[in-house]
Amino acid sequence: MSAKILEVKNLKKYFPLKTNLLGREKEFVKAVDGIDFHINYGEILGLVGESGCGKSTTGRTVLRLLEPTEGRIIFEGQDITHLKKNKLRSVYKHMQLVFQDPFASLNPRKKVGNAIDEVLYVHGMKDEAQRRETVRELFDMVGLRGEEDKYPHEFSGGQRQRVVIARALAVNPKLIICDEPVSALDVSIQAQIINLLVSLKNRLGLSYLFISHDLRVVKYMSDRVAVMYLGRIVEIAPADELFKNPAHPYSRALLSVVSVLGSGKNKKKIILEGEVPNPVNPPSGCRFRTRCKYATGQCSEIEPQFKCIGNGHFVSCHLY
Ligand SMILES: Nc1ncnc2c1ncn2[C@@H]1O[C@H](COP(=O)(O)OP(=O)(O)OP(=O)(O)O)[C@@H](O)[C@H]1O
Ligand SMILES: [Mg+2]
Incomplete structure (x- = not known):
């Protein structure tokens, strides 16, 4: 088997906008517009970038919660890009999503233990005693021993995210897409959930696609990091x-915030000028050129290719 649990090739997700007044020409929000990456077994790949750059769309498309417009998604060597909905259950046994708002992802009228019991049943565990034991173990694993008979509203935000993590783990996944899993939580609770995710990853040999605004968390958690822009x-x-x-002028600006906060060296925060362009009509050539102080003529004409500039370090910029 390949060392890659997930491989994404030239993935695109366009959202159609309404037709124009004449009813012609559909326009599209090019939320994800041709991305390639992979995740190795046991690896955490961080995904960062400004709001609206396409991180969540990437995660949801990889999970096939959104239909890809183009490209390929290969999970454990199997091309799942066009897998029929009824075949996706076998994929969801191994690939799960944990997202920002744990309250929204739990049924308020169901005891949390019962919700997880149902997941186990749907995924083939028909023996009731076995399910009960597994639910108990899962709650234990996420630090909520004996709490399975409560309703979602009886938990704090951090505890609810633990419940969601337990539910994701119920199917014995190998890859979890974590989309801002701690952003909605109190700062004091965030570290606990991050540490739980790290310890579960190590204990169960999981892989994560870890999407987050918080660069310090991404730095702490990730083995590799991908930077997204438009x-x-x-x-x-x-x-x-x-x-x-950081090599790309965009990454340098984005990450300068962390170096300022972190080491206290004489690094300066780089302020990015200008607005993020509209993803309906992204700039020609390099998409970052409209905000890049190094941009030259070729940046508007030629799209930079990915170049390897060091061990596992790839950048798409004409400076290299
Ligand atoms: N269902 C949708 N229909 C139309 N446009 C969408 C839809 N979902 C996302 N978009 C657009 O796609 C782009 C990427 O959105 P996405 O949510 O993936 O960004 P993000 O990087 O996750 O942002 P954030 O950091 O704020 O969560 C944005 O321009 C957004 O407005
Ligand atoms: Mg998002």
Whole structure:
């Protein structure tokens, strides 16, 4: 088997906008516009970028919660891009989503233990005693021993996210897409959930696609990090390397915030000028050129290819 649990090739997700006044020409929000990446078994790949750059769309399309417009999604060597809905259950046994708002993802009228019991049943565990035991073990694993008979509203936000994590783990997944899993939680609780995710990952040999605004958390958690800008990945590198030597002008600006907060060295926060362009009509050539102080003529004409500039360090920029 390949070392890659997930491989994404030239993935695109366009959302159609309404037709114009004449009823012609549909326009599209190019939320994800041709991205390639992979995740190795046991690896955490961080995904960062400004709001609206396409991180959640990437996660949801990989899970086939959104239909891809183009490209390929290969999970454990199987091309799942066009897998029929009724065949996706076998994929969801191994790939799960944990997202920002745990309250929205739990049924308020169902005891949390029963909700997980149902997941186990649907995924083939027909023996009731076995299910009860498994639910008990799952609650134990996420630090909620004996709490399975409560309703979602009886928990705090952090505890609810633990319930959601337990439910994701119920099917014995190998890859979890974590989309801002701690953003909605109190800062004091965030570290506990992050540590839980790390310890579960190590204990169960999981892989994560870890989407987050919080660059310090991404730096702490990730083995490698991909930086997204306007539907594209502009740089991908091992986490240490990326945070030490960000190469793309966009990554440098984005990550400068962390170096300022972190080491206290004489680094300056780089302020990005200008607005994020509209993803309906992204700039020609390099998408970042309208905000890049290094942009030259070729940046508007030629789209930069990905280049390897070091061990596992790839960047798409004409400076290299
Ligand atoms: N269902 C949809 N229909 C139309 N446009 C959408 C839809 N979902 C997302 N978009 C657009 O796609 C782009 C990418 O959105 P996405 O939610 O993936 O960004 P994000 O990087 O996750 O942002 P954030 O950091 O705020 O969560 C945005 O321009 C957004 O407005
Ligand atoms: Mg998002």
